[in-house]
Amino acid sequence: xxxxxxxxxxxxxxxxxxxxxxxxxxxxxxxxxxxxxxxxxxxxxxxxxxxxxxxxxxxxxxxxxxxxxxxxxxxxxxxxxxxxxxxxxxxxxxxxxxxxxxxxxxxxxxxxxxxxxxxxxxxxxxxxxxxxxxxxxxxxxxxxxxxxxxxxxxxxxxxxxxxxxxxxxxxxxxxxxxxxxxxxxxxxxxxxxxxxxxxxxxxxxxxxxxxxxxxxxxxxxxxxxxxxxxxxxxxxxxxxxxxxxxxxxxxxxxxxxxxxxxxxxxxxxxxxxxxxxxxxxxxxxxxxxxxxxxxxxxxxxxxxxxxxxxxxxxxxxxxxxxxxxxxxxxxxxxxxxxxxxxxxxxxxxxxxxxxxxxxxxxxxxxxxxxxxxxxxxxxxxxxxxxxxxxxxxxxxxxxxxxxxxxxxxxxxxxxxxxxxxxxxxxxxxxxxxxxxxxxxxxxxxxxxxxxxxxxxxxxxxxxxxxxxxxxxxxxxxxxxxxxxxxxxxxxxxxxxxxxxxxxxxxxxxxxxxxxxxxxxxxxxxxxxxxxxxxxxxxxxxxxxxxxxxxxxxxxxxxxxxxxxxxxxxxxxxx
Numbered sequence: 186x187x188x189x190x191x192x193x194x195x196x197x198x199x200x201x202x203x204x205x206x207x208x209x210x211x212x213x214x215x216x217x218x219x220x221x222x223x224x225x226x227x228x229x230x231x232x233x234x235x236x237x238x239x240x241x242x243x244x245x246x247x248x249x250x251x252x253x254x255x256x257x258x259x260x261x262x263x264x265x266x267x268x269x270x271x272x273x274x275x276x277x278x279x280x281x282x283x284x285x286x287x288x289x290x291x292x293x294x295x296x297x298x299x300x301x302x303x304x305x306x307x308x309x310x311x312x313x314x315x316x317x318x319x320x321x322x323x324x325x326x327x328x329x330x331x332x333x334x335x336x337x338x339x340x341x342x343x344x345x346x347x348x349x350x351x352x353x354x355x356x357x358x359x360x361x362x363x364x365x366x367x368x369x370x371x372x373x374x375x376x377x378x379x380x381x382x383x384x385x386x387x388x389x390x391x392x393x394x395x396x397x398x399x400x401x402x403x404x405x406x407x408x409x410x411x412x413x414x415x416x417x418x419x420x421x422x423x424x425x426x427x428x429x430x431x432x433x434x435x436x437x438x439x440x441x442x443x444x445x446x447x448x449x450x451x452x453x454x455x456x457x458x459x460x461x462x463x464x465x466x467x468x469x470x471x472x473x474x475x476x477x478x479x480x481x482x483x484x485x486x487x488x489x490x491x492x493x494x495x496x497x498x499x500x501x502x503x504x505x506x507x508x509x510x511x512x513x514x515x516x517x518x519x520x521x522x523x524x525x526x527x528x529x530x531x532x533x534x535x536x537x538x539x540x541x542x543x544x545x546x547x548x549x550x551x552x553x554x555x556x557x558x559x560x561x562x563x564x565x566x567x568x569x570x571x572x573x574x575x576x577x578x579x580x581x582x583x584x585x586x587x588x589x590x591x592x593x594x595x596x597x598x599x600x601x602x603x604x605x606x607x608x609x610x611x612x613x614x615x616x617x618x619x620x621x622x623x624x625x626x627x628x629x630x631x632x633x634x635x636x637x638x639x640x641x642x643x644x645x646x647x648x649x650x651x652x653x654x655x656x657x658x659x660x661x662x663x664x665x666x667x668x669x670x671x672x673x674x675x676x677x678x679x680x681x682x683x684x685x686x687x688x689x690x691x692x693x694x695x696x697x698x699x700x701x702x703x704x705x706x707x708x709x710x711x712x713x714x715x716x717x718x719x720x721x722x723x724x725x726x727x728x729x730x731x732x733x734x735x736x737x738x739x740x741x742x743x744x745x746x747x748x749x750x751x752x753x754x755x756x757x758x759x
Contacts, residue, residue: 199253212333247300275467276383278467294383295326297422322359369403369425388478401418419438419444442672445671462489468501498672507667515690518655518687526608539598561593570626572717576590612629613628620678650703651702657724659728659747669681694730
């Protein structure tokens with residue numbers, strides 16, 4: 186069944202269930218669907234049309250259970266079920282085709298099994314590799330804290346066995362290996378040594394202020410050497426699975442991309458690299474769940490001697506098409522910077538209290554240069570593009586209010602925030618923290634106040650344009666995107682913190698670098714669209730400064746990746 190057709194049919198079923206009373210409970214509906222899947226009658230489904238591909242599909246059972254559970258309930262538990270196409274792809278990754286797989290004793294479990302999708306895909310995979318239905322059923326186990334989900338999973342496995350004409354004994358044995366329980370506490374004693382762990386653990390995070398499971402808190406506390414205080418449920422489940430899988434076993438879980446670069450999982454990443462190195466990876470830029478969380482899945486092999494260059498973030502970035510950019514230079518941007526800072530909460534509120542509309546600009550639409558004494562233009566993340574400030578030319582939002590030409594009355598800023606603002610009254614480079622490409626703007630006369638979370642990069646006056654040129658370089662953007670992939674709010678954005686700016690590598694071709702800096706300086710005073718073109722011209726020269734030729738395969742890949750993103754930015758401008 187095509188995914189869209191299947192979803193429409195499932196939604197029709199759920200809508201009817203919501204409109205009725207009496208027998209239309211989640212359990213009753215799941216039971217009725219399970220009966221229809223194995224060919225029995227189910228009176229409460231008499232008004233439902235047959236699915237486009239017929240009823241004989243065990244995957245329908247878990248899907249119905251998923252849709253009947255409220256979105257609020259799933260969100261509170263961090264439980265988001267995985268689409269079939271993704272499940273099958275990840276099971277193939279964890280169980281690569283091997284004609285011997287059908288006759289080995291591999292035991293595969295999903296310790297957070299939900300409606301049984303990963304178990305069904307595993308059964309199908311065993312059969313493809315030569316196992317009989319009875320042999321396949323003997324090699325799976327599952328568990329979940331949700332009693333209803335476990336029941337749906339058991340019904341799905343039962344239906345799979347019946348449709349495959351497995352023996353009743355094999356079916357009953359497989360169903361008995363699917364348990365209600367929390368895998369963070371213990372795995373069932375009836376499971377043999379587990380060779381492969383697959384699944385989609387819950388993603389709940391303590392940062393949202395929701396109650397965090399007691400078992401998860403205890404599991405995290407026991408692993409303080411590798412899990413920080415804000416590590417989410419998925420990270421905790423991953424740590425437990427790697428610990429418990431058998432030597433030479435494999436772990437392939439769906440994970441939030443926040444694990445790739447989060448501080449509270451840095452210890453976990455180092456530990457896993459030592460005990461279960463990554464052998465393969467799947468990642469996507471497309472949304473997989475109804476939730477906004479972005480996901481990926483590594484294949485970890487316990488005890489493997491595999492060595493892999495680069496970080497988890499770099500591996501995931503490569504999997505979604507970010508070109509590789511090995512850097513030869515050991516010199517970094519911190520050699521030019523005197524400071525790299527961002528305002529915090531106090532500075533944000535201080536600027537909000539001191540912000541006023543520059544009425545003459547708002548009324549005439551002219552972005553005049555003169556400012557009253559003791560005032561600074563306010564720059565927000567949304568008001569800057571590469572070498573461009575849109576101040577006075579288009580509206581911006583700050584402190585939940587729309588502004589046409591916001592200025593800061595410095596006399597209204599007091600205390601520590603006043604001292605911070607005085608430090609901003611010098612030439613500097615302003616840099617938004619999350620964007621498709623780096624968007625440096627040179628505040629040449631020190632009259633711009635950066636709203637949190639804009640970064641302010643300070644350097645000697647003769648180095649300001651050199652700093653901006655580095656930030657425009659396509660290889661630097663690709664390098665940074667890969668290094669911090671998964672940490673931004675958008676999968677298409679680069680997130681960089683003040684502490685990270687100084688680690689950006691410098692070019693070895695100083696002649697080309699100086700040429701690009703001269704081009705950057707020429708953007709001063711240009712109209713926005715012309716300044717954007719100047720930024721692309723500088724980027725072209727900086728591409729060469731890092732030793733990349735647009736005619737070479739590596740150089741062309743990086744250049745076209747960057748230019749596509751930059752052109753999308755230009756096209757979005759008024």
